[in-house]
Structure formats: structure tokens, C-alpha cells
Amino acid sequence: MNWRDRLNRFMYGRYGQDELSRFLLIVGFILLILDLLFRIPGVGMIVLLILGYNYFRMLSRNVPARYAENQKFLQLKDRVLGFFRGGRGRAEDLKTNHIYRCPKCSQKIRIPRGKGMVEITCPKCRTRFRKRS
Ligand SMILES: [Zn+2]
Structure with a gap:
């Protein structure tokens, strides 16, 4: 048996990598570099915890639990990204509307702005009113 077969046998039935593990790896790496540059007390410990948790997840046989964690992470990521995108979108929107x-x-x-006086029909109750756009 070569090392690849051994690894495959070892990883069989285990969870492996996902988006959350890649994210944790990047965070751990960034913290490690910050720690090397600035020697912040406690950061080395956090890096160890993050990497330890990451290996625990990758080697875990409880696949549904790890899958659920990853789904939660993806939802949170969507919300955070949506917040930044939404914030920029709203500011742009008020310039043109x-x-x-x-x-x-x-x-x-x-x-939409810049159309002079317009008659607006409310989409909900069909009331008509005039406004400067
Ligand atoms: Zn209305």
C-alpha cells in the first residue's frame, strides 16, 4: 500500500474539507503572521485552537453535524456579504431614485430622479398622487 492508499483508507468515512475549514485555515494563517510580526499575547493560543478545531472537523466521522456547521457558516457569510453589498447598493440607489x-x-x-412632475400610482392601494422626481 502506498501513502495515498493509506491516506484514503484513513480519511474514509471522515468529513474532510469544506468552505468553513478553508476559511478557518486562512484566518489561522493571518493570525499566525500577525503573531509573528507583532507578538500579540494570546494569539498563538487562538491559532492553535482554530487549527485544532479545523483538524477535529476534517477527521470527524459525524458528517451531518459538520455539514450543519458548514451550512451555518455559509448562511452567516451570505448575510455579511449581503450587508456590505446592500449598504453600497442603497447609497447608489438614493442617488438615482x-x-x-x-x-x-x-x-x-x-x-427615478430627474423626470419633472410625475403622477404616481401606488402599487398597493392604487391611490394616485403627483410628486417632483
Ligand atoms: Zn397606497
């Missing part, structure tokens, strides 16, 4: 509220049902309505 006005936000008005319907006088009757106060539904928010987005109107």
Missing part, C-alpha cells in the same frame, strides 16, 4: 410614501397607505415607492 427618490423614495416617496403613499399618502394613503404609506407604502414606500421608488421613483
Whole structure:
């Protein structure tokens, strides 16, 4: 048996790598470099914990639990990325659009700027009103 077969046999039924383990590896690596540069007390310990947790996950036979952790991580990642994207998107949006509220049902309505006086029909209650865009 060569080393590759041995490794395959050893890893059989174990969880292995996923997005979370790659992320933890990168975080651990960054912290390691920060620790080497600035000698921050406690960071070496955190790196050990992160890498230890990472190996524990990779070698774990409890695949559903590891899978659930990864799903949670991906959801969190989506939310964080969405927050940054959403924040930038809203600022861009206000440059090109006005936000008005319907006088009757106060539904928010987005109107493109620079079209002069426009008649707006509320998409919710069909009330018509005029606004400068
Ligand atoms: Zn309305």
C-alpha cells in the first residue's frame, strides 16, 4: 500500500474539507503572521485552537453535524456579504431614485430622479398622487 492508499483508507468515512475549514485555515494563517510580526499575547493560543478545531472537523466521522456547521457558516457569510453589498447598493440607489410614501397607505415607492412632475400610482392601494422626481 502506498501513502495515498493509506491516506484514503484513513480519511474514509471522515468529513474532510469544506468552505468553513478553508476559511478557518486562512484566518489561522493571518493570525499566525500577525503573531509573528507583532507578538500579540494570546494569539498563538487562538491559532492553535482554530487549527485544532479545523483538524477535529476534517477527521470527524459525524458528517451531518459538520455539514450543519458548514451550512451555518455559509448562511452567516451570505448575510455579511449581503450587508456590505446592500449598504453600497442603497447609497447608489438614493442617488438615482427618490423614495416617496403613499399618502394613503404609506407604502414606500421608488421613483427615478430627474423626470419633472410625475403622477404616481401606488402599487398597493392604487391611490394616485403627483410628486417632483
Ligand atoms: Zn397606497
